[in-house]
Amino acid sequence: xxxxxxVPVRRAGHTDLESTRRTPAPPAGDLIDSPRFPVQAKVELGxxxxxxxxxxxxxxxxxxxxxxxxxxxxxEDLRLAGExxxxxxxxxLDQYLVQLEESLTAAGTTVHWARDAQEANAIIVGLVxxxxxxxxxxxxxxxxxxSMATQEIDMNEALxxxxxxxxxxxxxxxxxQLGHDRPSHILVPAIHRNRSEVREIxxxxxxxxxxxxxxxxxxxxxxxxxxxxxxxxxxxxxxKVAISGANFAVAETGTLVVVxxxxxxxxxxxxxxxxxxxxxxxxxxxxxxxxxVFLQLLPRSSTGERMNPYTSLWTGPTAGDGPQTMxxxxxxxxxxxxxxxxxxxxxxRCIRCSACxxxxxxxxxxxxxxYGSVYPGxxxxxxxPQLRGVTSPVDASLPYxxxxxxxxxxxxxxxxxxxxxxxxxxxxxxxxxxAKAEADGLKGLLHPHAEPAIMKATAQVLxxxxxxxxxxxxxxxxxxxxxxxxxxxxxxxxxxxKWTNARDVPIPPTESFRAWYARTHHEDGSLK
Amino acid sequence: xxxxEAREAILSRIRTALADVPxxxxxxxxxxxWTYGQPRVLDDVIDRFEDRVVDYRAGFERCSASxxxxxxxxxxxxxxxxxxxxxxxxxxxxxDAVAGAGLAVSRxxxxxxxxxxxxxxxxxxxxxxxxxxTGTIMMDHGPGQGRRALSLVPDVHLCIVRxxxxxxxxxxxxxxxxxxxxxxxxxxxxxGGSATSDIELSRVEGVHGPRxxxxxxxxx
Numbered sequence: 001x002x003x004x005x006x007v008p009v010r011r012a013g014h015t016d017l018e019s020t021r022r023t024p025a026p027p028a029g030d031l032i033d034s035p036r037f038p039v040q041a042k043v044e045l046g047x048x049x050x051x052x053x054x055x056x057x058x059x060x061x062x063x064x065x066x067x068x069x070x071x072x073x074x075x076e077d078l079r080l081a082g083e084x085x086x087x088x089x090x091x092x093l094d095q096y097l098v099q100l101e102e103s104l105t106a107a108g109t110t111v112h113w114a115r116d117a118q119e120a121n122a123i124i125v126g127l128v129x130x131x132x133x134x135x136x137x138x139x140x141x142x143x144x145x146x147s148m149a150t151q152e153i154d155m156n157e158a159l160x161x162x163x164x165x166x167x168x169x170x171x172x173x174x175x176x177q178l179g180h181d182r183p184s185h186i187l188v189p190a191i192h193r194n195r196s197e198v199r200e201i202x203x204x205x206x207x208x209x210x211x212x213x214x215x216x217x218x219x220x221x222x223x224x225x226x227x228x229x230x231x232x233x234x235x236x237x238x239x240k241v242a243i244s245g246a247n248f249a250v251a252e253t254g255t256l257v258v259v260x261x262x263x264x265x266x267x268x269x270x271x272x273x274x275x276x277x278x279x280x281x282x283x284x285x286x287x288x289x290x291x292x293v294f295l296q297l298l299p300r301s302s303t304g305e306r307m308n309p310y311t312s313l314w315t316g317p318t319a320g321d322g323p324q325t326m327x328x329x330x331x332x333x334x335x336x337x338x339x340x341x342x343x344x345x346x347x348x349r350c351i352r353c354s355a356c357x358x359x360x361x362x363x364x365x366x367x368x369x370x371y372g373s374v375y376p377g378x379x380x381x382x383x384x385p386q387l388r389g390v391t392s393p394v395d396a397s398l399p400y401x402x403x404x405x406x407x408x409x410x411x412x413x414x415x416x417x418x419x420x421x422x423x424x425x426x427x428x429x430x431x432x433x434x435a436k437a438e439a440d441g442l443k444g445l446l447h448p449h450a451e452p453a454i455m456k457a458t459a460q461v462l463x464x465x466x467x468x469x470x471x472x473x474x475x476x477x478x479x480x481x482x483x484x485x486x487x488x489x490x491x492x493x494x495x496x497x498k499w500t501n502a503r504d505v506p507i508p509p510t511e512s513f514r515a516w517y518a519r520t521h522h523e524d525g526s527l528k
Numbered sequence: 529x530x531x532x533e534a535r536e537a538i539l540s541r542i543r544t545a546l547a548d549v550p551x552x553x554x555x556x557x558x559x560x561x562w563t564y565g566q567p568r569v570l571d572d573v574i575d576r577f578e579d580r581v582v583d584y585r586a587g588f589e590r591c592s593a594s595x596x597x598x599x600x601x602x603x604x605x606x607x608x609x610x611x612x613x614x615x616x617x618x619x620x621x622x623x624d625a626v627a628g629a630g631l632a633v634s635r636x637x638x639x640x641x642x643x644x645x646x647x648x649x650x651x652x653x654x655x656x657x658x659x660x661x662t663g664t665i666m667m668d669h670g671p672g673q674g675r676r677a678l679s680l681v682p683d684v685h686l687c688i689v690r691x692x693x694x695x696x697x698x699x700x701x702x703x704x705x706x707x708x709x710x711x712x713x714x715x716x717x718x719x720g721g722s723a724t725s726d727i728e729l730s731r732v733e734g735v736h737g738p739r740x741x742x743x744x745x746x747x748x
Contacts, residue, residue, distance in 0.1 A: 078562075084562070088554050098539070115537055190726060190727070221730050263735055288702070291702055292698050305719075309719050322676055339545040
């Protein structure tokens with residue numbers, strides 16, 4: 001019934017398709033080929049406008065979340081319930097997925113399964129082609145509800161290569177798409193842009209892909225949102241096919257849930273004739289009643305609202321109301337790999353609220369692009385290297401993109417122990433490098449990481465008063481030599497560069513504590 | 529049910545990945561420390577509901593059942609509306625009052641096209657239940673509520689909520705609406721007008737859904 005229609009999906013460089021493209025081209029290249037985190041972080045830190053935008057936005061959203069979470073006296077109980085429900089589902093995922101499939105099918109929805117991105121995209125392209133029939137030209141298009149799953153599989157580009165235009169309808173996703181850009185946040189993907197930049201993008205690009213921005217458009221957010229309303233309305237009113245994700249999928253009833261703010265989701269879910277929902281296999285919840293827990297946790301953790309403006313629940317097609325043909329594509333795409341690690345699987349509880357990202361001091365400075373992943377911030381640093389593996393340079397660097405301050409765990413609505421998982425993933429990266437060194441016949445010659453060697457040397461110095469005195473004396477000499485010339489060190493040579501690439505080192509004081517004490521105190525401890 | 533190769537592969541990967549999980553029923557393996565459907569303790573449910581709805585910058589007024597038709601007409605006029613869609617099942621007195629006031633009325637029968645709906649000024653609906661603590665209206669699109677597009681495309685949504693429909697909080701409201709979900713009805717939760725915070729996180733009311741939501745709370 002749900003056999004994938006085999007459509008070859010070619011992953012071409014974007015530039016050679018530029019002239020025939022239907023939608024704005026995103027930046028060239030695949031995310032997994034991004035530079036290591038510290039390399040790209042340095043580039044991002046050099047963008048003062050982005051830093052200012054992020055500081056303002058993250059400060060605002062953190063305050064809102066804190067306020068509405070504190071309003072509920074049973075917030076911690078909700079977090080514990082959320083954690084337990086997700087654990088129950090994940091630990092018995094095969095049963096709940098089979099139940100979900102039965103319920104969806106009974107409700108009139110066709111279920112498809114996809115092992116990876118390529119398989120998912122082939123199914124989706126086939127379904128869209130089938131739904132569009134012999135429609136030509138501009139009519140070969142779909143409207144999209146914001147969805148992380150479709151970003152993960154790079155679905156828009158797969159559709160583009162099949163000659164189908166996929167239009168993002170979430171305001172921020174539209175800004176990103178029209179700006180030939182990539183999302184930098186899972187909730188507010190254009191948060192690295194300010195209102196002036198948004199205005200420029202709208203004025204420049206909207207007219208090329210539909211209704212142009214109104215003349216004289218200013219930078220007022222309300223007017224920018226108004227321009228998006230007009231631009232997208234013509235696309236909604238003619239939509240034949242819509243593609244959504246799902247925040248939750250209820251196994252018991254086959255109900256899908258989409259949580260949103262703008263009404264673009266409702267437009268897609270209601271006005272299209274065919275609806276295709278791309279759902280990660282970890283999105284399943286056992287019963288309808290479980291929604292009372294998650295629909296309290298999610299909005300308060302996410303946008304910092306008591307409730308998001310719109311939540312849609314649907315259970316197959318309804319005669320005379322909305323799409324009459326419905327498909328669900330259940331995707332694995334690395335999730336079963338995550339599930340196979342009893343520790344790492346805790347990351348699969350994630351409900352994509354973004355609270356951990358908003359509270360992360362590293363994210364606030366560097367923004368989302370440095371992570372080379374559709375999931376940035378703490379959750380991205382533990383989830384992406386599990387989904388994709390730790391072999392690429394960027395994936396091996398992500399578990400280190402954190403100070404382990406612990407703020408992320410405190411705000412996580414499903415209590416994912418993010419700092420523990422970051423350390424766990426660092427261990428996996430080191431083990432991976434060791435295994436590779438061994439395979440390359442370098443066992444014993446190279447330690448995969450400089451940090452343990454440095455720690456070992458430091459331990460020797462700290463355990464010997466003589467060595468310590470000598471080391472601090474050497475440090476003060478350096479301090480005296482540099483005093484007044486510079487305030488801090490830049491990058492130091494290897495292997496110390498491993499530390500200083502992402503950190504400043506202060507100039508040593510001109511005198512050690514011990515030397516100062518001996519100079520100013522008698523042997524009995526009294527002041528000289 | 530699907531018998532695809534991918535399905536079997538994924539289920540088999542899951543079973544292999546979960547080899548450490550003991551083979552006992554899910555509820556026994558992982559207890560959930562939560563009591564479902566509990567009401568929240570509130571001094572005054574309607575006051576709380578009003579406070580929350582107004583906080584979303586939506587309109588809110590209270591009226592008696594007998595006064596409702598006139599208040600509907602007055603609210604429509606206040607928003608400069610000239611055309612309306614009034615779903616089947618809406619109180620006949622309200623329909624008569626709106627038509628009697630000279631406003632254009634469609635009953636969506638036969639169903640309006642998307643373009644006709646886009647050209648309609650306002651929709652008046654009832655709802656299924658509501659949650660005071662979050663200021664949420666829940667529709668199951670039964671009689672008086674219309675199909676989903678009706679309360680989405682027109683720019684003004686007047687929603688009639690009976691006082692006895694307002695539950696204290698989300699758990700109590702979910703318990704009330706769970707039956708409609710199990711009956712496979714589509715459900716829409718509405719908390720204020722459509723909004724976005726996508727530009728610099730400054731909240732803007734009114735994007736694609738109705739830019740105006742006005743709640744008429746009927747007491748007595």
